[in-house]
Amino acid sequence: MSGRTDDSAETTPAGVSGSLDDEAVLLVGHGSRREKSNEQVRTLAVGLEERLGVPVDAGFLELAEPSITDAIAGLAPAVSTITVVHLSLFAASHVKNDVPLAVKRARTTHPDLTIHNGSHLGIHPAIVDLLDERAAAVEADLGVDRGSDDVAVVLCARGSSDPDANADVAKLARLLAEGRAFSTVQPAFIGVTDPRLDDRLHDVAKRRPDACVVLPYMLGDGVLTGRIRDGAEAFDADYPYVDAAAGDPLGTDSRLLDVLGDRWQAARTDSVDMSCDTCKYKVELDGYEEDVGGARATLRALTHQAAHADRSTVDDEPHAHDAPEKHVAVCTNQTCAADGAPAVLERLRQTARDSEACDARITRSSCLGRCGEGPMVAVYPDGVWYGGVDENDAGRIVSDHLDRDRIVSELVDQTL
Structure with missing residues (x-):
């Protein structure tokens, strides 16, 4: 303090x-x-x-x-x-x-x-400076001089399904290139999107630089950083005329x-x-038209939370999901709670536990924005919201919707 x-x-x-x-x-x-x-x-x-x-x-x-x-x-x-x-x-x-x-x-x-x-x-000047320092450390280890040798840099990020995030990787690579004596600074990704690291390194090899510095744009030293190092080592072995190595992630450097x-x-x-x-949630971008809109963004966030509730432990798939088939959110905010939402929540959980076919995670939610029309029960990824649900309806939601994928039509409040 x-x-x-x-x-x-x-x-x-x-x-x-x-x-x-x-x-x-x-x-x-x-x-x-x-x-x-x-x-x-x-x-x-x-x-x-x-x-x-x-x-x-x-x-x-x-x-x-x-x-x-x-x-x-x-x-x-x-x-x-x-x-x-x-x-x-x-x-x-x-x-x-x-x-x-x-x-x-x-x-x-x-x-x-x-x-x-x-x-x-x-994007921040302190991060650009930190990446420059990470590159200089690799150059020193390789025994190359940026001033006299031809040094290429590949900035490798995780990769995202969001075009905004991927575009920022390209911007960061460009800023790292500006005013510095690298022959080129190129963006790459270790997963999800292109260009992948291996492809980018093969492209760099065609330029025949003296050295190639691979910078992991990661915070921690985890599975993906290890993959980037492996990629740099494989490239170094495949192309003996280019000295190549990977740098360290950002870590806990004070510039952060x-x-x-x-x-x-x-x-x-x-x-x-x-x-x-x-932002793909606010404007239509080619290939992402179905993501536009606040309701869709909320749906994506809720389903993502459900998916992350039970993550796979497979070492080579660090972001793989082993999630339940459906996520059920029960509003327990003030008006829904007064109308019996806690009893609905408990009955849904009990009925789901007793069912051999149900593969769902049932959780409480804060306000779903339909006050006075509840209790509200939302089923994802189907995007089906049930309104005015009482304790006796819980069994039907489980047996029909969760077990057999049949919507209980007379209870539907809205669909997304």
Whole structure:
């Protein structure tokens, strides 16, 4: 925490305006089964607390504790304002949908709490400088001189189904190339989208550079970073005329605190800038037309949460899902609860447990926006919302819809 002078004046970090009293920060990481990756988030949270002079806790989207909901609940009794800062490299579904959905639920649960939602790490000069330093370390290991040798760089990111995120990788590669003596800096991806790392490296080989530096654009040193290193080693063996090696991920370098501090300040002053002009949930982009619209974005976020409830443990598929076939959300907010939603929830769970055919995860939800028409029960990925459900209807929803995939038509409130 920050010190005090004259017994009353609280010191404020450089460039920060406003009082820091009664405020906390929640640093949200993705979460991993590898505790080393989770510790990285906690380490950055400690560093950010020292930097900002306000309490900073770590929370996780999945696979680690505490969840975003639990982390906010833990901070809520002690502060009046929480600023959520994302430890995400790019703005894809987690940043655009999943975390905002959790924040919206928390605002409903804690109506007296002000919760600001920030943006992703994104493009920042400190990150460009950090990547340049990572490249220089590889050059030193290879014994090449950027000033006199022909050095190519491949910036390899995870890859996303969101065109916004993939476009930012290309932008970051271009910024790394500007003003530096690399012969080329090219973007690549380890999965999901093209160009894949192997293909990009083969293209680079045609230029016959003296060396090729592969930079993993990852926060932690996990499975995907290992794949990138393997790709660089294979390339080095296949092309003896090009010295090649991979660098280190971003890790917990202090420059990330510079970026997180800027993102915190933007969020707490409600000046967050998101790339809405190229967001597939807001505008029609070729190939992504079916994703446009708030309802579809919410559906995607909810189904993604359900899918992540039970992740596969296969080592070579770190983001594979082994999720239930359906996710059932029961609104237990004030009006639905008064009309018997808790009893509906329990009956659904009990009937599902007794069924041999049902493959569904049944959870409570905060407000679904149909107050006075509930209890509301939403079934995904079908996008079917049932209204006015009572305890006796639960058995039919399970036996007909969840077991046999037949909609209970007379209970339908709306479909997405």
